[in-house]
Amino acid sequence: MPEILNMQNICKSYYMGEEEIEVLHDVNLTVSTGDFLSILGPSGSGKSTMMNIIGCLDVPSAGKYLLSGHDIEDLDEIELAQVRNKEIGFIFQNFQLLPRMTARQNVELPLIYSGLSSSERKKRSQSILERIGLSDKMKNLPTQLSGGQQQRVAIARALVTEPTILLADEPTGALDQKTGTQVIELFEELNRDGRTIIMITHDQNIARHASRVVNILDGYLTEKEVL
Amino acid sequence: MLLESIRMSWENIISNKLRSFLTMLGIVIGVASIIALITIVQGATYSISEEVTSLGVNKITVNATGTPLKQGLSEEDLKNIAKVNNISGLSPTISGMTNIVYQGQVKEKVTVQGKNEVYFQSDSSLLQSGRGINILDLESKNQVAVLGRDIVKELYFGVDPIGKELMIHGTTYTVIGTLASSSHFSLTSNNKAVIIPYTTALRSLGVKNISSLDVFLLDTNLADDTVNNIKRVLNSTFNYKDNAYTIFNMGDMIESFQSMMSILSLLLAGIAGISLVVGGIGIMNMMLVSITERTTEIGLRKALGATPNRIQLQFIIESIFLSIFGGLIGLILGSLVAYVASILIGVGFSIQVSTIALAVGFSAIVGIVFGYMPARKASRLNPIDALRSL
Numbered sequence: 001m002p003e004i005l006n007m008q009n010i011c012k013s014y015y016m017g018e019e020e021i022e023v024l025h026d027v028n029l030t031v032s033t034g035d036f037l038s039i040l041g042p043s044g045s046g047k048s049t050m051m052n053i054i055g056c057l058d059v060p061s062a063g064k065y066l067l068s069g070h071d072i073e074d075l076d077e078i079e080l081a082q083v084r085n086k087e088i089g090f091i092f093q094n095f096q097l098l099p100r101m102t103a104r105q106n107v108e109l110p111l112i113y114s115g116l117s118s119s120e121r122k123k124r125s126q127s128i129l130e131r132i133g134l135s136d137k138m139k140n141l142p143t144q145l146s147g148g149q150q151q152r153v154a155i156a157r158a159l160v161t162e163p164t165i166l167l168a169d170e171p172t173g174a175l176d177q178k179t180g181t182q183v184i185e186l187f188e189e190l191n192r193d194g195r196t197i198i199m200i201t202h203d204q205n206i207a208r209h210a211s212r213v214v215n216i217l218d219g220y221l222t223e224k225e226v227l
Numbered sequence: 228m229l230l231e232s233i234r235m236s237w238e239n240i241i242s243n244k245l246r247s248f249l250t251m252l253g254i255v256i257g258v259a260s261i262i263a264l265i266t267i268v269q270g271a272t273y274s275i276s277e278e279v280t281s282l283g284v285n286k287i288t289v290n291a292t293g294t295p296l297k298q299g300l301s302e303e304d305l306k307n308i309a310k311v312n313n314i315s316g317l318s319p320t321i322s323g324m325t326n327i328v329y330q331g332q333v334k335e336k337v338t339v340q341g342k343n344e345v346y347f348q349s350d351s352s353l354l355q356s357g358r359g360i361n362i363l364d365l366e367s368k369n370q371v372a373v374l375g376r377d378i379v380k381e382l383y384f385g386v387d388p389i390g391k392e393l394m395i396h397g398t399t400y401t402v403i404g405t406l407a408s409s410s411h412f413s414l415t416s417n418n419k420a421v422i423i424p425y426t427t428a429l430r431s432l433g434v435k436n437i438s439s440l441d442v443f444l445l446d447t448n449l450a451d452d453t454v455n456n457i458k459r460v461l462n463s464t465f466n467y468k469d470n471a472y473t474i475f476n477m478g479d480m481i482e483s484f485q486s487m488m489s490i491l492s493l494l495l496a497g498i499a500g501i502s503l504v505v506g507g508i509g510i511m512n513m514m515l516v517s518i519t520e521r522t523t524e525i526g527l528r529k530a531l532g533a534t535p536n537r538i539q540l541q542f543i544i545e546s547i548f549l550s551i552f553g554g555l556i557g558l559i560l561g562s563l564v565a566y567v568a569s570i571l572i573g574v575g576f577s578i579q580v581s582t583i584a585l586a587v588g589f590s591a592i593v594g595i596v597f598g599y600m601p602a603r604k605a606s607r608l609n610p611i612d613a614l615r616s617l
């Protein structure tokens with residue numbers, strides 16, 4: 001399988017005043033098309049920092065990061081925005097749906113920034129919402145949806161651009177166990193259809209559903225086989 | 228892309244109706260006062276100019292006080308002035324103070340004016356009844372008089388004065404006409420006038436000089452040249468003495484009046500413009516609040532692929548929207564105020580396209596200027612921090 005993500009010796013430091021704190025140390029990671037990778041680690045271990053770098057929301061302090069052949073270091077702000085739009089499908093812990101927009105409008109949001117016409121956006125968002133089983137909730141506002149439904153709208157929004165990687169940060173964190181399991185099952189199904197998924201979690205039981213798990217602890221990444 | 232930004236801005240504005248309205252209020256008041264003030268001043272300027280123009284822009288008035296040796300103009304001088312180009316007619320005035328008597332009623336110290344036929348031809352609305360002085364009266368030095376309204380009321384109460392006799396300076400005249408009462412805007416009132424042919428006046432009133440002269444022009448565009456030529460004649464007439472005469476050009480007066488009024492309207496607009504600036508600060512404030520409230524949304528949009536320019540554009544459009552919308556409401560409101568005021572003051576009402584363009588243009592500029600800083604702030608938000616803030 002072709003390699004779509006390649007991290008070599010990635011470090012990330014934050015500055016607290018004068019003091020430099022390194023929170024990621026020499027991270028090496030490769031992800032191939034069709035992988036279902038879970039990044040597992042306790043609170044404060046550097047998971048969100050990893051996700052920000054993978055999602056091109058932040059740039060590493062050192063090391064080389066290749067995403068779909070782009071060297072992230074070479075990209076300017078506008079190109080990074082385009083990479084986020086085309087390559088990454090974000091799923092956030094607390095859904096991050098815009099409350100004033102209907103489910104379908106929320107799903108259309110990234111397509112606006114892809115420059116698609118409104119009829120094309122409508123077509124795509126409708127078909128993805130149907131596929132995810134929310135065809136009867138398209139006109140609902142987020143407040144008129146259950147948590148699980150909201151997270152599925154968020155997943156639809158992440159999928160609608162046909163991204164290279166689906167990047168999820170604690171996708172079940174705000175859900176009860178049953179709906180959480182449903183979301184994970186949806187992930188497994190998407191992965192069976194060939195979608196590359198990177199899922200960040202602190203929960204071993206959730207991570208277990210992935211085909212590959214890497215552990216992160218105090219900014220050090222270690223790979224191990226699924227049990 | 229622009230359309231999309233406009234739609235998003237619109238949705239944000241209507242989802243916060245009350246706040247958007249209050250924000251716009253500053254612009255509404257600013258634009259309304261600019262429109263109202265400019266329109267009212269323009270209406271007043273137009274009405275007054277019309278009124279003054281009706282007195283005659285094609286007229287130059289010469290007042291000849293003369294020199295100790297030559298106290299005014301002679302008939303000979305009139306002939307010289309008449310030779311100047313671009314003159315359609317001369318209307319001299321001779322004034323003398325004397326008593327007038329009708330059937331034993333004496334009216335003392337009345338100003339009697341000697342005029343010619345041009346005076347009566349220059350304004351057809353001058354006469355109330357009878358006829359004016361004509362060329363025959365002048366040539367024959369007829370003893371005829373035209374009377375103002377107040378004189379008629381006092382001396383001929385209840386009788387038609389036409390054909391009646393009037394004693395002026397000890398000589399008997401026949402009344403041939405009466406004057407209509409003067410309008411309010413007229414600079415000189417005719418109501419107390421007693422007018423006789425100036426040739427008659429020169430002979431029998433004891434006045435030897437023409438003190439005032441109205442020169443009627445063929446082409447008002449050449450007024451300046453004509454004035455200079457008349458000056459040349461007058462200078463030689465009065466032997467180049469200073470202060471022998473003054474020339475008053477009605478066209479000049481209207482021009483300087485109009486430029487004065489346009490300065491006034493600019494000044495008023497400037498003062499009203501201050502409220503636009505205050506309105507602009509209101510918009511900036513609302514935009515900053517709105518950005519703080521929508522930090523997460525901005526972060527999310529950036530994570531989903533919005534470029535900084537896109538974010539900036541959206542917020543600038545939102546602020547332009549608010550200010551132009553406020554500007555349009557202000558335009559309507561200001562027009563209404565100006566319309567009502569124009570009826571109350573009794574001046575004309577018309578809104579210039581330039582005034583509308585000024586108002587809309589001004590509010591758009593306010594939107595851009597005061598929207599720029601908040602929009603830039605929004606576009607610079609770090610998506611990580613923005614998303615974490617929830």
Ligand SMILES: Nc1ncnc2c1ncn2[C@@H]1O[C@H](COP(=O)(O)OP(=O)(O)OP(=O)(O)O)[C@@H](O)[C@H]1O
Pocket residue numbers: 014015016021023041042043044045046047048049050202
């Ligand atoms: N902007 C920042 N400035 C300074 N230190 C930071 C910053 N962001 C994160 N850190 C530090 O980096 C480390 C890793 O943080 P990170 O948010 O990646 O942890 P996490 O694994 O996502 O934890 P959690 O499961 O609680 O979300 C923490 O020690 C945190 O204090």
Ligand SMILES: [Mg+2]
Pocket residue numbers: 047048049
């Ligand atoms: Mg985290």
